Amino acid sequence: MDARTNSLPRYVLTLTELAQITGEPAARLRKRISDDGLIDMGGRGFGVRPEAVRAELSRRGVSYDFGILAHINLKGGVGKTTSTITIATRAAQYGFRTCVLDLDSQASASMAFDSLPEEDEPIFYDIWAKPADMLPGSLKKIDDHLWLLPSSLENGLLDASLTNPKHQKRAVRGVCEQLKHEGFDLVLIDCPPSLGTAVISSICAANVIVIPVAGDPFSFKGLDLTLGEIEAICETYSLPHPIVKVLFSRYDRREKLAAQTIEKLAGPYANYAVPVHIRVTTEFSKSLARGETVFAHARKSSAREDYDALVRHLLGIDR
Template sequence: MTTERYALLTTRELAATYGISAGELEEQFHPDELVRVNAATNGITPLGVRRFLSDKGVSYQFRVIVHTTMRGGIGKTTSTISTAVRSAQYGFKTCVLDLDPQGSSSLALGAVPEEDDPIFYDIWQRPEELLSDALVTLSSHLSILPSSLENALLDASLLNPGSQKKAVKGVCDQLRLQGFDTVIVDCPPSLGIAVISAICAAQTIVVPVGSDAFSLKGLDLTLDEIASICDTFGLPHPAVRIIYTRYDQRENVSHHALSRIKERHPNLPLTVIRTSSEFSKALAAEETVFSRYARNSARDDYDRHVSELLGIVQAPLEQEQ
């Protein structure tokens, strides 16, 4: 059964994007596209948002967005789940593809597979037959192919380069045939073979980075690897975005890391996510920062990231921080 367990994009939020009042925006919606979510707020159904944004020229063309970096614990899963929930709120039919044997995205979205439930490892060779049974529907616009420890065997079963090139792409192609617009992939903290396969399927790669030296080194290595994997397989280079997580304005180390990233990668789009306790609070409740309506920096920062990532707004030429 499909239930809307996630919050909606609000008319106030969408109105702010276009610099008009919520009242003016609401006049442009049919009554059945609006939902009263609390005393002061109207939400918009994902289908309503999609109709509106399509009219504004936003493209709902299929895309695969992969989160990867060698450095662990730096925000791949947080970015995956936040982006996925927000993308669904923006009317994209979204599927999370959890490739991390730790299954953190699956856990965070309340979709931990049972012992016999099929996961990527079980279905990648015949996605046209097996994918539907493995997908878990979370809401009208959000599904997940969950992960468990068995996915750790993927690296051993993807030894053939042809399989590496096609495994994730094959599953994504099938998701596209099933009507998904966006696949958001969460990877383990490595550049193992399953991650190589995900890179081969990506239109966009989001590389999270933190303040420590290892993480900055991880960024450089990950970027080099992406380029060399695409060259090896004869694939066009995907768009790459950097997301700098846990930025703390009060800490010198944050300022230094940010300057260094901008200096070394001046041409890559960069979003800064401030450090916030909202992320751990949301995680503890199996929610994301977009599951409720209260405004906070975590929500604002990820909304800016997702709006730019999905082409809803243009990135400013220079980040404000």
């Protein structure tokens, strides 16, 4: 077999991983997938291009219907950006045409992908009013099936430009509808840690909201405030309630606080709790230092294992 080796993407699912997910022998998958769908990775075996992964998972009932997932917590430092970019890269590997919408004026997601906008390049602040005209040329390609609308400090001015409630309701939704028109399946929104218009508009647009918590009291205060705001905003704008997921994003079983957090999540937040905890590891910081996520390599780690389980839970990818 002479599988293509050119234009190697950074984020690629291995044939072995696809076999484990589907429960089908790797040799049978390799025989069925065309040469164009495989990447010869040398001594590391074969990778499977996102289009070929998508075809295999679609055959098994995985839905690629359009979705908007926002990471929100009114407290900072709980892992919103890490979750956004890590989920995005794994979703792209699973064949979802994915766009990260960076709305945080600190632009952490944009910096993580080494894709800060140039001074004259448009961001959300510039395009929300005319997404059909400005969005296509504003996106930055990160990898196969993965794009980014970057952010900068100017997004902090959204509170001044989105004073009209009608605009708050439509701004993010309008951009996401244009992304759907452009052929994307999944939009992941990285929100700032405050109740500004960017967060309000994201709540109006999202069909799934993930609220990461780190286990400390301030995280849960942020959780309660976020849940209350979701309820109030949906009522104010007469919108259907999004699916809300609470993610324990800083799990360290050595800490007493971790057990207390799990107990809390199993109690009053049981209806929201994700059945996956993200374990604390240095893999995240090491990957970010390289300008990538933990899914840039196939090396086994708790970070890859936890986020893969989370992505499969959120996107319905199960055997």
